[in-house]
Amino acid sequence: MSVSVRVPTILRTYTDGQSEVSADGTTLAEVLDSLEASYAGIRARILDDDGKLRRFVNVYVGNDDVRFLDDLATPTPDGTQVSVIPAVAGG
Amino acid sequence: MSTVTQDAIPSDTDTDNATGAELHAEPAKHTPREGAFGNATHLQCRECQHQVTLGPFYACPECFGPLEVAYAFPAVTREEIEAGPRNIWRYKALLPVPDDIETSRNTEPGFTRLLRAHNLGAELGIDHLWVKDDSTNPTNSFKDRVVACALSAAIELDAKVFACPSTGNLANAVAAAGARAGIKTVVFIPSNLEHPKQVNSAIFTDSLVAVNGNYDDVNKLASEIAGEEEGWAFVNVNVRPYYAEGSKTLGYEIAEQLGWRLPDQIVIPVASGSQLTKVHKSFQELIKLGLVEDKPYKVFGAQASGCSPVSVAYKAGTDAIRPVKPDTIAKSLAIGNPADGIYVLDICRETGGAVEDITDDEVRDGIVLLARTEGIFTETAGGTTVGVLKKLVESGQLDTSLETVVINTGHGLKTLDSVSDRVSAAATIEPSYAAFQATGLGA
Ligand SMILES: Cc1ncc(COP(=O)(O)O)c(C=O)c1O
Ligand SMILES: [Zn+2]
Numbered sequence: 001m002s003v004s005v006r007v008p009t010i011l012r013t014y015t016d017g018q019s020e021v022s023a024d025g026t027t028l029a030e031v032l033d034s035l036e037a038s039y040a041g042i043r044a045r046i047l048d049d050d051g052k053l054r055r056f057v058n059v060y061v062g063n064d065d066v067r068f069l070d071d072l073a074t075p076t077p078d079g080t081q082v083s084v085i086p087a088v089a090g091g
Numbered sequence: 092m093s094t095v096t097q098d099a100i101p102s103d104t105d106t107d108n109a110t111g112a113e114l115h116a117e118p119a120k121h122t123p124r125e126g127a128f129g130n131a132t133h134l135q136c137r138e139c140q141h142q143v144t145l146g147p148f149y150a151c152p153e154c155f156g157p158l159e160v161a162y163a164f165p166a167v168t169r170e171e172i173e174a175g176p177r178n179i180w181r182y183k184a185l186l187p188v189p190d191d192i193e194t195s196r197n198t199e200p201g202f203t204r205l206l207r208a209h210n211l212g213a214e215l216g217i218d219h220l221w222v223k224d225d226s227t228n229p230t231n232s233f234k235d236r237v238v239a240c241a242l243s244a245a246i247e248l249d250a251k252v253f254a255c256p257s258t259g260n261l262a263n264a265v266a267a268a269g270a271r272a273g274i275k276t277v278v279f280i281p282s283n284l285e286h287p288k289q290v291n292s293a294i295f296t297d298s299l300v301a302v303n304g305n306y307d308d309v310n311k312l313a314s315e316i317a318g319e320e321e322g323w324a325f326v327n328v329n330v331r332p333y334y335a336e337g338s339k340t341l342g343y344e345i346a347e348q349l350g351w352r353l354p355d356q357i358v359i360p361v362a363s364g365s366q367l368t369k370v371h372k373s374f375q376e377l378i379k380l381g382l383v384e385d386k387p388y389k390v391f392g393a394q395a396s397g398c399s400p401v402s403v404a405y406k407a408g409t410d411a412i413r414p415v416k417p418d419t420i421a422k423s424l425a426i427g428n429p430a431d432g433i434y435v436l437d438i439c440r441e442t443g444g445a446v447e448d449i450t451d452d453e454v455r456d457g458i459v460l461l462a463r464t465e466g467i468f469t470e471t472a473g474g475t476t477v478g479v480l481k482k483l484v485e486s487g488q489l490d491t492s493l494e495t496v497v498i499n500t501g502h503g504l505k506t507l508d509s510v511s512d513r514v515s516a517a518a519t520i521e522p523s524y525a526a527f528q529a530t531g532l533g534a
Pocket of ligand 1: 360365424
């Protein structure tokens with residue numbers, strides 16, 4: 001399954017400045033593995049030492065925050081847009 | 092110059108002062124002028140202490156934690172502050188703004204009234220109660236404070252567009268501040284927002300964007316735009332560290348207006364949790380700078396039950412804040428995924444306070460209660476705060492013998508619909524004395 005991943009500014013050092021990259025996987029966990037294979041080091045920025053999503057990062061599959069779905073087990077159908085976005089307070 | 096370095100402020104950025112070597116220097120597109128950020132020295136991750144140069148940066152490149160402004164404060168005196176203007180710039184030495192900030196075209200927010208609330212206090216059985224009434228700011232909410240600081244940063248960073256995602260009040264403040272500063276604004280709101288808040292933005296800007304979604308959707312969109320558009324300063328995204336510092340002025344003012352003393356208890360509404368976090372930071376700074384006596388104080392957070400992820404986590408005794416889809420009339424507090432929620436939990440627990448939530452009916456009751464006792468018409472956020480204050484008294488969580496401050500963050504004219512069927516004319520009569528007598532309202 002090929003998906004498109006939107007990369008936040010602070011992670012673009014890993015993707016040679018690209019804001020949008022493609023990756024493979026049927027779940028978010030697999031997508032992150034695939035990202036790691038292409039851009040070594042990027043997964044450890046998104047996941048903590050226990051392999052969980054870091055507290056201050058929000059990941060969306062389509063328009064939905066994966067914390068409302070199945071977290072890392074959230075399915076990522078072909079062509080989905082995955083977005084990685086820092087959590088920011090104030091509104 | 093004698094300085095109090097960030098070392099001395101144990102609030103959130105508790106490591107070495109910045110030195111060139113260890114600072115993570117981001118590629119700068121624009122070099123700010125000398126002193127653009129006042130006594131601020133760098134940005135520092137609240138989670139892992141990683142340091143970044145002052146610039147339009149907001150998330151830690153190591154852990155995504157929030158970057159916060161760190162300072163080398165000069166030795167500020169009460170007299171110096173008191174001699175300053177009657178707005179937030181009297182505290183400019185403690186903010187990331189240049190020394191000539193008073194000469195900039197800003198909205199001059201702050202130094203709002205701190206009213207002794209005798210009647211509300213009597214009603215609730217609290218001996219010493221004050222309302223900090225921030226509804227009298229230029230666009231009638233506390234957001235004018237944070238926006239003034241964000242605007243200064245945006246201008247120093249050479250931004251061309253001033254923008255925000257907002258639950259309403261922030262959009263009002265950004266649009267007005269941008270008009271006054273002569274900088275283009277684009278503000279994003281959920282499309283189901285209260286009509287007066289929409290008008291209050293659209294009157295100042297021709298670029299109000301209503302998004303079909305809730306605040307969290309709007310916030311996501313803004314973050315994506317911020318990552319792509321050059322020269323945009325989103326006040327609560329890429330210039331968020333500077334924005335957030337503006338809320339400290341609420342705490343400074345309360346202390347100064349109490350006669351350079353911290354209150355024993357304070358009740359603050361919570362949406363993203365930024366404001367509560369910064370009021371606490373301001374109290375810690377005042378203590379460290381020797382401007383007030385060090386003493387314990389309790390911080391209480393207020394939410395509406397229809398969007399109370401922080402209160403739910405507080406009551407469950409966990410650190411895990413589960414995001415929610417908001418459903419409450421308190422739309423200004425309707426942030427389902429509060430980024431600073433975890434810090435609210437820490438602060439309320441550490442200080443011996445609490446986080447509490449109330450139903451929409453109790454929010455309306457809170458609005459009417461404050462109006463009928465103190466002549467202050469608050470919006471739903473203030474109704475939430477006053478309602479929570481009442482609930483905290485009833486449950487025994489708030490000590491009624493201690494000096495207590497409750498913050499009113501916004502004006503009721505912006506959320507009229509929430510109470511318009513609660514109150515109405517007592518009678519509609521012909522213009523005759525007899526008709527008046529018939530109402531029974533006379534002596
Ligand atoms: C009137 C009012 N009070 C309180 C808040 C909550 O502020 P914070 O997001 O800093 O918790 C907001 C906005 O978000 C608001 O508009
Ligand atoms: Zn960090």
